Amino acid sequence: MKPTATFIPGPSQIYFTVEDHIRLAFRESVPSISHRSKEFEKIFQSTTESLKVLLGVPPSFHIFFTGSATEVWERAAQNLVNETSFHFVNGAFSLRFFETAKQLGKQPHAYQVEAGNGFINPDVPEGTELIAMIANETSTGVTTSNDFVATVRSKNPSALIITDAVSAVPYQSIDFSIVDSCFFSVQKGFGLPAGLGVWLVNERCIAKAEELQANKKNIGSYHSIPSLLAMAKKNQTPETPNVLGIYLLGMVTEDFLRRGLETIRKETDYKSALLYHALENHSIVKPAVSEKDWRSKTTLVAQTGNLTEKLNSYLESHGLLPGDGYGAAKKTQLRFANFPAHSKEVYEKLVDLIKGFE
Amino acid sequence: MKPTATFIPGPSQIYFTVEDHIRLAFRESVPSISHRSKEFEKIFQSTTESLKVLLGVPPSFHIFFTGSATEVWERAAQNLVNETSFHFVNGAFSLRFFETAKQLGKQPHAYQVEAGNGFINPDVPEGTELIAMIANETSTGVTTSNDFVATVRSKNPSALIITDAVSAVPYQSIDFSIVDSCFFSVQKGFGLPAGLGVWLVNERCIAKAEELQANKKNIGSYHSIPSLLAMAKKNQTPETPNVLGIYLLGMVTEDFLRRGLETIRKETDYKSALLYHALENHSIVKPAVSEKDWRSKTTLVAQTGNLTEKLNSYLESHGLLPGDGYGAAKKTQLRFANFPAHSKEVYEKLVDLIKGFE
Numbered sequence: 001m002k003p004t005a006t007f008i009p010g011p012s013q014i015y016f017t018v019e020d021h022i023r024l025a026f027r028e029s030v031p032s033i034s035h036r037s038k039e040f041e042k043i044f045q046s047t048t049e050s051l052k053v054l055l056g057v058p059p060s061f062h063i064f065f066t067g068s069a070t071e072v073w074e075r076a077a078q079n080l081v082n083e084t085s086f087h088f089v090n091g092a093f094s095l096r097f098f099e100t101a102k103q104l105g106k107q108p109h110a111y112q113v114e115a116g117n118g119f120i121n122p123d124v125p126e127g128t129e130l131i132a133m134i135a136n137e138t139s140t141g142v143t144t145s146n147d148f149v150a151t152v153r154s155k156n157p158s159a160l161i162i163t164d165a166v167s168a169v170p171y172q173s174i175d176f177s178i179v180d181s182c183f184f185s186v187q188k189g190f191g192l193p194a195g196l197g198v199w200l201v202n203e204r205c206i207a208k209a210e211e212l213q214a215n216k217k218n219i220g221s222y223h224s225i226p227s228l229l230a231m232a233k234k235n236q237t238p239e240t241p242n243v244l245g246i247y248l249l250g251m252v253t254e255d256f257l258r259r260g261l262e263t264i265r266k267e268t269d270y271k272s273a274l275l276y277h278a279l280e281n282h283s284i285v286k287p288a289v290s291e292k293d294w295r296s297k298t299t300l301v302a303q304t305g306n307l308t309e310k311l312n313s314y315l316e317s318h319g320l321l322p323g324d325g326y327g328a329a330k331k332t333q334l335r336f337a338n339f340p341a342h343s344k345e346v347y348e349k350l351v352d353l354i355k356g357f358e
Numbered sequence: 359m360k361p362t363a364t365f366i367p368g369p370s371q372i373y374f375t376v377e378d379h380i381r382l383a384f385r386e387s388v389p390s391i392s393h394r395s396k397e398f399e400k401i402f403q404s405t406t407e408s409l410k411v412l413l414g415v416p417p418s419f420h421i422f423f424t425g426s427a428t429e430v431w432e433r434a435a436q437n438l439v440n441e442t443s444f445h446f447v448n449g450a451f452s453l454r455f456f457e458t459a460k461q462l463g464k465q466p467h468a469y470q471v472e473a474g475n476g477f478i479n480p481d482v483p484e485g486t487e488l489i490a491m492i493a494n495e496t497s498t499g500v501t502t503s504n505d506f507v508a509t510v511r512s513k514n515p516s517a518l519i520i521t522d523a524v525s526a527v528p529y530q531s532i533d534f535s536i537v538d539s540c541f542f543s544v545q546k547g548f549g550l551p552a553g554l555g556v557w558l559v560n561e562r563c564i565a566k567a568e569e570l571q572a573n574k575k576n577i578g579s580y581h582s583i584p585s586l587l588a589m590a591k592k593n594q595t596p597e598t599p600n601v602l603g604i605y606l607l608g609m610v611t612e613d614f615l616r617r618g619l620e621t622i623r624k625e626t627d628y629k630s631a632l633l634y635h636a637l638e639n640h641s642i643v644k645p646a647v648s649e650k651d652w653r654s655k656t657t658l659v660a661q662t663g664n665l666t667e668k669l670n671s672y673l674e675s676h677g678l679l680p681g682d683g684y685g686a687a688k689k690t691q692l693r694f695a696n697f698p699a700h701s702k703e704v705y706e707k708l709v710d711l712i713k714g715f716e
């Protein structure tokens with residue numbers, strides 16, 4: 001049976017307007033336009049401007065497009081670190097950023113906490129060049145508050161701070177007055193087909209990359225910050241990009257602006273409260289994250305133990321596809337994405353089913 | 359006026375079946391499926407198997423997906439070169455591969471010929487690790503014959519040879535018995551929306567990358583050959599890829615197989631003969647490449663001199679959008695892609711219009 005809704009945290013449920021936007025794109029020949037044309041520049045400009053409005057990005061930030069958020073781990077380590085980065089690690093994705101820096105020959109350090117936990121200690125070694133935060137750890141469903149990031153910032157005024165905002169935005173606000181860079185991919189909270197990463201950097205990031213370049217460090221080629229910046233200033237990209245993806249991101253961002261971010265946030269809060277409440281009051285299934293403040297509103301994880309497969313099949317038999325637990329938790333947890341593409345109705349159906357599961 | 363056909367050599371005309379394939383993809387929830395699911399593995403496997411059949415790729419080659427062909431310039435220089443590469447350069451794109459190797463700290467050398475020319479001298483310095491060939495230089499419309507590549511191979515049995523096949527395939531055959539790697543992007547000959555690169559490597563490439571890795575050389579992170587290979591063996595990708603793009607590539611490749619590559623080649627030959635004949639016999643407009651053997655069948659370039667803008671407007675007023683000349687030739691040449699997506703009828707209309715242009 002084909003599911004009526006998928007709760008896998010990315011690729012996830014596609015936002016309901018996307019298919020219409022693709023139809024319009026074909027009618028307007030968007031997939032055929034040259035990436036060096038005025039038409040493309042208009043799409044680039046319109047998408048980045050809409051994103052800045054939706055996410056509250058100051059004008060001083062630049063927006064770049066990459067192939068994936070995974071790519072940004074590499075580009076950030078190349079362009080923003082000479083020697084030392086420091087990583088707040090509480091799951092598989094924050095760990096992979098750390099490992100990427102190591103693979104590129106940097107000397108990353110990490111403060112690692114158990115799966116299901118958030119961070120308590122904001123201390124970072126002196127002299128750290130780049131601090132990597134994670135707004136929402138998709139593998140464990142743990143969120144990091146802006147207050148915690150603010151504490152890290154106040155103790156480390158000179159370090160660059162980059163936030164992995166994959167699966168956090170647009171629900172979770174990023175405080176651009178305290179972070180220098182953030183990145184995400186479009187197949188999570190934006191409900192789009194995968195194949196596009198978005199990377200935001202401020203002037204301090206640009207200065208750092210230019211300094212590394214001036215010192216003959218290897219910062220990559222076409223997707224180095226200076227190369228991305230030179231093209232972004234013309235509303236272009238160094239390579240032929242995912243033009244249709246950039247167009248669709250702009251269209252869905254405009255949809256979100258029309259719907260209103262406050263409405264989206266209220267609905268997200270409502271849906272997450274519904275599911276967490278059901279999990280807390282369930283006789284056998286529980287929230288995987290015990291500390292309430294750490295519980296993600298966009299990626300909800302249920303501790304399902306040896307009933308995981310049974311609950312999975314039960315939900316699937318009703319047309320709802322949960323996400324597997326990640327890695328070692330594959331057989332003991334289920335994950336539920338709570339993105340703007342997930343309607344209140346489908347969440348109510350999910351929660352009713354879980355309540356009835358014994 | 360929205361053009362009825364675009365001859366820009368990529369992004370170019372979209373193959374006529376693509377929109378239907380997207381509709382089917384949405385009906386089957388392809389944009390929502392997890393890139394770690396069996397469904398995705400089936401798509402990966404089916405697309406790579408179809409490509410191997412269409413392009414005549416031996417089973418020993420592996421097929422990887424990247425964000426673009428531009429990315430492969432970087433990945434190839436990182437993974438296949440310790441110190442020295444040698445580049446056959448006859449235009450902007452073969453030059454950028456050379457420059458990418460330089461940006462990554464390699465010591466590339468080049469045999470560079472004038473724009474509009476092909477290669478005569480097959481000599482390569484001894485000890486070169488990687489030889490970069492270009493099957494079709496999109497900026498100038500010059501092709502490189504398999505005979506020339508064979509000569510280079512016979513003189514350099516131990517070097518790796520990589521062929522930039524962007525805008526060449528599927529029309530132009532790649533001789534996989536003499537090259538070790540080739541790459542292309544999908545928005546040229548496959549008539550697809552941009553945002554996906556395809557990279558083929560054999561066991562010698564894998565051995566080279568593993569050797570560099572063993573010697574602690576920086577071969578990148580998620581898109582290093584060992585990382586791409588480990589995931590490709592599971593019919594997966596290291597990052598969340600352009601799932602829809604991989605699906606569409608598979609579907610269009612199957613369309614091409616049904617139509618038959620010989621038919622596609624005959625039609626390409628017919629269309630290119632028609633246009634070159636018209637240009638040769640025209641009173642004012644001429645083929646830009648004087649040597650017939652070097653003339654590309656897939657990217658035809660017209661020397662249009664100070665009539666460039668006039669011819670451009672004339673064709674556009676009839677709904678046909680030519681590609682600008684590249685770089686310095688922007689105001690003196692026009693380029694015409696001749697891909698499977700360009701029907702015989704639209705080419706006949708184009709040629710009739712050019713014949714009538716005075």
